[in-house]
Amino acid sequence: MFQRPQHLLSRAAKSHRVVFFEEPIRKPAAPDLPRLERHMTPSGVEVAVPILPEGMDEAASDDAQRALLDGLLAGQRPDIAWYYTPMSLGFTTHLNPVVTVYDCMDELSAFRGASPQLTLRERRLLRQADVVFTGGRSLYEAKLGLHPRVHLFTSGVDSAHFAKSRELRASGAPEPADQANIPHPRIGWFGVVDERMDLGLLDAAAALRPDWSFVMIGPVVKIDPASCPKRPNIHWLGGRKMDELPAYLAGWDCGFMNFALNESTRFISPTKTPEYLAAGVPVVSTPIKDVVRSWGAEGLVEIASSAEEAVAAMETAMSRPRESWLPKADRLLAQGSWDSIWSSMHELLRQAAATKVAGDGSLNSRAVASPNHV
Structure with missing residues (x-):
């Protein structure tokens, strides 16, 4: 499916290095698991898919994904951590990015098979996020009182x-x-x-x-x-x-x-x-x-x-x-192109990075002009 994440992050890839860390795929236990499968999309987004053995509980899965992600980043600190699911907090809280984004496109806790941890982790993500985007007006209204910087960006159209x-x-x-x-x-x-x-x-x-x-x-x-x-x-x-x-x-x-x-x-x-x-x-x-x-x-x-x-x-x-x-x-x-949506989002990211840098002189100033690693 080519939906909101693909539309936005393919545009981000024109000015940033973008790594999209997918939710894991489970396979029968094998000597080469856990492992990370990686490929580059035509738009320049690198997709990394964790392959985990079946039967892993949530805690073990988080540990495995943290190790795979750290190996992928090889010690680099991402300028932007962009979340589509709060469940990713289980293996990313140590990253310490310049800017944390929560692009909320669904109320995931209401979906069939949702983890019992999802609501708690969303609260944590809302505390950590520097900026929150929502994909619809109803979501915007639901999150508005939970974070000081919630922005409505209904999904666009190509x-x-x-x-x-x-x-x-x-x-x-x-x-x-x-x-x-x-x-x-x-x-x-x-x-x-x-x-x-x-x-x-x-x-x-x-x-x-x-x-x-x-x-x-x-x-x-x-x-x-x-x-x-x-x-x-x-x-x-x-x-x-x-x-x-x-x-x-x-x-x-x-x-x-x-x-x-x-x-x-x-x-x-x-x-x-x-x-x-x-x-x-x-x-x-x-x-x-x-x-x-x-x-x-x-x-x-x-x-x-x-x-x-x-x-x-x-x-x-x-x-x-x-x-x-x-x-x-x-x-x-004509009022809702993906290009215009990404341009507005990118400006908000630039402002958030500038605010963080102004408050912490130790941060790399290159993030102010253009955060380059998502």
């Missing part, structure tokens, strides 16, 4: 990338082979399929309109694949690379964000909302708070709670000519 769908649609370009023979109208989804998705709603909507095709793109994670509804008009195509998505979106008549309304979705601000719109695909969503406030209020996303409402909303969305809503969508999308 409009140029997803607008390729419009060009492909207009030109009548050939469709991906696994979608070409699926009948219209096509109702599409791309993204992770997990406990945040209301599979019952999808099943009920597909039952109401057996003449519509529901195209589902994305990996099934943390849930039993057998729980995914099986109907002749629901097509599970599996995961696809980001570069492939515009070709699929070009053939969709409507996007369906069938998020469940539960603790794991209470604070989400889905990145796919602006991505669908940038592709010229009308959108129907369940009443996720940030979607309702940001896009529903603008008349750019239809909101539905039940299967009957969803089907009616899809009919409405598909009946509206694109030229009646695309100009407004494009004006709003």
Whole structure:
């Protein structure tokens, strides 16, 4: 998945050395474990993946990851420690970076299988962080009273990338082979399929309109694949690379964000909302708070709670000519590019580094001009 972390840190890599230390992968015990697998992405981000033996408890896992990270850094002190999960505190508290960032994009403690330690570690991270970013308004409001420097940066959109769908649609370009023979109208989804998705709603909507095709793109994670509804008009195509998505979106008549309304979705601000719109695909969503406030209020996303409402909303969305809503969508999308978001974040990092250096003359002044190691 190419989401908020990838968009931001690929831009950071243009001026910094960026090492993305992934969550560990577990494998059967072997003489070469624990070990670190490393590769460089085309954007210049170095990805390091800890491979740990199965059966390690949390404390042992933290010890192993600390040793692997120290070996990777080889004694270097990072200028910026950028956190996406508070669980990483278990093996990074000794790093002493110039600036600590918490980019909070989800309420992870509400996710299925979350560690009991997560809430406690988030409190610790909020005490240590110099700056906190949030990926949605609801998260911003939830964290605002917990830290003196919380900044709202809703996720942006790579409009140029997803607008390729419009060009492909207009030109009548050939469709991906696994979608070409699926009948219209096509109702599409791309993204992770997990406990945040209301599979019952999808099943009920597909039952109401057996003449519509529901195209589902994305990996099934943390849930039993057998729980995914099986109907002749629901097509599970599996995961696809980001570069492939515009070709699929070009053939969709409507996007369906069938998020469940539960603790794991209470604070989400889905990145796919602006991505669908940038592709010229009308959108129907369940009443996720940030979607309702940001896009529903603008008349750019239809909101539905039940299967009957969803089907009616899809009919409405598909009946509206694109030229009646695309100009407004494009004006709003232009305000949220990933380049502008990263530029604003980078300035806040520069200010935080300058403040820290001013308060401690022992810190390296190069961090003021441009922190260069994340």
